[in-house]
Amino acid sequence: MDLGAFSVSLAVRDLNASNAFYSKLGFTKAGGDAQQGWLILRNGDTTIGLFQGMFEKNLLTFNPGWNQDTSEQDNFTDIRDIQQQLKAQGVDFDSSADEDSTGPSSFMITDPDGNMILVDQHV
Numbered sequence: 001m002d003l004g005a006f007s008v009s010l011a012v013r014d015l016n017a018s019n020a021f022y023s024k025l026g027f028t029k030a031g032g033d034a035q036q037g038w039l040i041l042r043n044g045d046t047t048i049g050l051f052q053g054m055f056e057k058n059l060l061t062f063n064p065g066w067n068q069d070t071s072e073q074d075n076f077t078d079i080r081d082i083q084q085q086l087k088a089q090g091v092d093f094d095s096s097a098d099e100d101s102t103g104p105s106s107f108m109i110t111d112p113d114g115n116m117i118l119v120d121q122h123v
Helices: 015-024 079-088
Strands: 005-012 028-033 038-043 046-052 059-063 105-110 116-121
Touching: 005 015, 015 038, 015 046, 028 046, 079 105, 079 116
Parallel strands: 005 046, 059 116
Antiparallel strands: 005 059, 028 038, 038 046, 105 116
16 A cells, blocks of 8 residues: 655644744745645655644645655555555544545544544545
8 A cells, every 4th residue: 555645744823933943944845825824844855734723633644646756656546445445454534535536535544542644635
Protein backbone atom coordinates (compact mmCIF):
# COMPACT_ATOMS: atom_id res chain seq x y z
CA MET A 1 0.00 0.00 0.00
CA ASP A 2 1.57 3.28 -1.13
CA LEU A 3 0.18 6.21 0.84
CA GLY A 4 2.05 8.85 -1.20
CA ALA A 5 3.64 12.03 0.10
CA PHE A 6 3.82 12.52 3.87
CA SER A 7 3.50 15.73 5.85
CA VAL A 8 2.43 16.93 9.25
CA SER A 9 -0.57 19.25 9.34
CA LEU A 10 -0.45 21.54 12.35
CA ALA A 11 -3.54 23.17 13.83
CA VAL A 12 -2.19 26.61 14.74
CA ARG A 13 -3.70 29.48 16.74
CA ASP A 14 -1.84 32.26 14.92
CA LEU A 15 -0.78 31.55 11.34
CA ASN A 16 1.60 34.51 11.14
CA ALA A 17 3.35 33.65 14.42
CA SER A 18 3.69 30.00 13.42
CA ASN A 19 5.00 30.93 9.97
CA ALA A 20 7.59 33.26 11.55
CA PHE A 21 8.67 30.52 14.00
CA TYR A 22 9.09 27.82 11.36
CA SER A 23 10.89 30.29 9.08
CA LYS A 24 13.54 30.56 11.82
CA LEU A 25 13.96 26.78 11.52
CA GLY A 26 14.67 27.14 7.80
CA PHE A 27 11.20 26.40 6.41
CA THR A 28 10.07 28.40 3.37
CA LYS A 29 6.64 28.82 1.84
CA ALA A 30 5.86 26.19 -0.80
CA GLY A 31 2.15 26.83 -1.19
CA GLY A 32 -1.06 27.81 0.47
CA ASP A 33 -2.98 31.01 1.03
CA ALA A 34 -2.56 32.96 4.27
CA GLN A 35 -5.82 34.83 3.56
CA GLN A 36 -7.61 31.46 3.66
CA GLY A 37 -5.77 30.44 6.83
CA TRP A 38 -3.28 27.88 5.54
CA LEU A 39 0.33 27.65 4.38
CA ILE A 40 2.52 24.77 3.21
CA LEU A 41 6.16 25.04 4.29
CA ARG A 42 9.19 23.00 3.24
CA ASN A 43 12.68 22.46 4.53
CA GLY A 44 14.51 20.02 2.26
CA ASP A 45 12.31 16.93 1.95
CA THR A 46 10.27 17.83 5.03
CA THR A 47 6.81 19.32 4.55
CA ILE A 48 4.53 20.83 7.17
CA GLY A 49 1.16 22.47 6.73
CA LEU A 50 0.00 25.29 8.99
CA PHE A 51 -3.79 25.46 9.29
CA GLN A 52 -5.58 28.10 11.34
CA GLY A 53 -9.20 27.31 12.17
CA MET A 54 -9.46 24.24 9.92
CA PHE A 55 -8.60 21.34 12.22
CA GLU A 56 -9.04 20.82 15.96
CA LYS A 57 -5.84 18.81 16.35
CA ASN A 58 -2.59 18.14 14.53
CA LEU A 59 -2.78 15.52 11.77
CA LEU A 60 -0.48 13.11 10.01
CA THR A 61 -1.24 13.62 6.31
CA PHE A 62 -0.67 11.33 3.34
CA ASN A 63 -1.33 12.29 -0.29
CA PRO A 64 -1.77 9.33 -2.66
CA GLY A 65 -0.70 10.25 -6.19
CA TRP A 66 1.98 12.71 -5.08
CA ASN A 67 5.66 12.25 -4.27
CA GLN A 68 7.43 14.34 -1.61
CA ASP A 69 7.90 17.14 -4.16
CA THR A 70 4.11 17.19 -4.74
CA SER A 71 4.66 15.98 -8.29
CA GLU A 72 1.86 13.80 -9.62
CA GLN A 73 2.72 10.12 -9.96
CA ASP A 74 1.59 8.05 -12.95
CA ASN A 75 1.22 4.87 -10.93
CA PHE A 76 -0.19 5.06 -7.42
CA THR A 77 -2.68 3.32 -5.16
CA ASP A 78 -6.03 5.11 -5.41
CA ILE A 79 -7.51 6.30 -2.14
CA ARG A 80 -10.58 4.08 -2.58
CA ASP A 81 -8.33 1.00 -2.87
CA ILE A 82 -6.44 2.04 0.27
CA GLN A 83 -9.74 2.53 2.07
CA GLN A 84 -11.02 -0.91 1.03
CA GLN A 85 -7.77 -2.56 2.22
CA LEU A 86 -8.00 -0.82 5.58
CA LYS A 87 -11.69 -1.69 6.00
CA ALA A 88 -10.87 -5.34 5.27
CA GLN A 89 -8.36 -5.17 8.14
CA GLY A 90 -10.98 -3.80 10.54
CA VAL A 91 -9.85 -0.18 10.63
CA ASP A 92 -12.60 2.23 11.77
CA PHE A 93 -13.11 5.44 9.80
CA ASP A 94 -13.93 8.92 11.10
CA SER A 95 -14.84 9.96 7.55
CA SER A 96 -14.78 7.96 4.33
CA ALA A 97 -14.04 8.53 0.66
CA ASP A 98 -16.97 7.94 -1.69
CA GLU A 99 -16.11 4.57 -3.19
CA ASP A 100 -18.36 5.21 -6.22
CA SER A 101 -16.35 8.28 -7.27
CA THR A 102 -13.03 8.82 -8.99
CA GLY A 103 -10.33 11.47 -8.63
CA PRO A 104 -9.79 13.67 -5.58
CA SER A 105 -11.17 12.43 -2.27
CA SER A 106 -10.15 11.94 1.34
CA PHE A 107 -10.75 9.93 4.49
CA MET A 108 -9.78 10.26 8.13
CA ILE A 109 -8.85 7.59 10.66
CA THR A 110 -7.55 7.72 14.23
CA ASP A 111 -4.70 5.63 15.58
CA PRO A 112 -4.94 3.86 18.97
CA ASP A 113 -3.40 6.88 20.73
CA GLY A 114 -5.90 9.37 19.33
CA ASN A 115 -3.66 10.76 16.58
CA MET A 116 -5.68 11.79 13.54
CA ILE A 117 -4.56 10.62 10.11
CA LEU A 118 -5.80 12.35 6.97
CA VAL A 119 -5.40 10.56 3.65
CA ASP A 120 -6.09 13.25 1.05
CA GLN A 121 -5.82 12.48 -2.67
CA HIS A 122 -5.66 15.57 -4.88
CA VAL A 123 -5.45 13.80 -8.27
